[in-house]
Amino acid sequence: MNQPSLDPRAPWVISTHDLGRRPGSMREMHLVLPAPADIGVDMIGVPKDADVELDIRLEAVMEGVLVTGTAWSPLRGECARCLEPVISHSEVNFQELFFYSAEDAAEGDPLLDGELLDLEPVFRDAVVLTLPLSPVCSDDCLGLCVDCGIRLADAEPGHTHEAIDPRWAKLQDLVPEHNNDQES
Numbered sequence: 018m019n020q021p022s023l024d025p026r027a028p029w030v031i032s033t034h035d036l037g038r039r040p041g042s043m044r045e046m047h048l049v050l051p052a053p054a055d056i057g058v059d060m061i062g063v064p065k066d067a068d069v070e071l072d073i074r075l076e077a078v079m080e081g082v083l084v085t086g087t088a089w090s091p092l093r094g095e096c097a098r099c100l101e102p103v104i105s106h107s108e109v110n111f112q113e114l115f116f117y118s119a120e121d122a123a124e125g126d127p128l129l130d131g132e133l134l135d136l137e138p139v140f141r142d143a144v145v146l147t148l149p150l151s152p153v154c155s156d157d158c159l160g161l162c163v164d165c166g167i168r169l170a171d172a173e174p175g176h177t178h179e180a181i182d183p184r185w186a187k188l189q190d191l192v193p194e195h196n197n198d199q200e201s
């Protein structure tokens with residue numbers, strides 16, 4: 018029933034002390050918090066300790082504290098097509114009800130720990146849901162040449178290879194007359 022006690026000094030632990038418990042009571046906050054570690058998917062994520070800006074509204078309701086907010090954070094990753102760095106940012110909205118009592122909450126619902134609530138899991142879940150599985154450096158990224166691996170954006174326009182496709186080379190070995198034609 019009891020969740021582990023929150024550390025009031027942890028950056029993502031928010032105190033509802035000023036809010037009180039009277040339903041209808043409301044507080045708005047603007048916060049800049051260091052990004053927690055390991056927020057991301059394979060190829061893109063929020064760099065640890067990067068500034069995350071948050072606008073949040075705390076509202077006391079009958080069962081707990083409703084937190085509604087928007088978070089802005091930088092993103093760093095790798096282009097899925099050309100592997101160049103991707104620098105981007107994320108804006109996510111979130112809403113979560115933190116319950117006063119586990120009796121009112123369903124399994125997995127967040128609880129207040131005394132006057133404290135932990136925004137980190139809320140932020141983490143909201144951001145990770147919006148991250149692209151295949152981030153790209155630009156929508157028209159050309160990717161890499163399948164033959165030599167050069168980044169096509171850096172190559173001469175119309176970059177191609179004269180080399181014969183290995184499947185055709187094999188076929189040529191099987192057809193002697195064709196080989197003669199090539200050698201003449």
Ligand SMILES: [Zn+2]
Pocket residue numbers: 096097098099100101153154155158159160
């Ligand atoms: Zn790219």
Ligand SMILES: [Zn+2]
Pocket residue numbers: 162163164165166167176177178
């Ligand atoms: Zn090439």
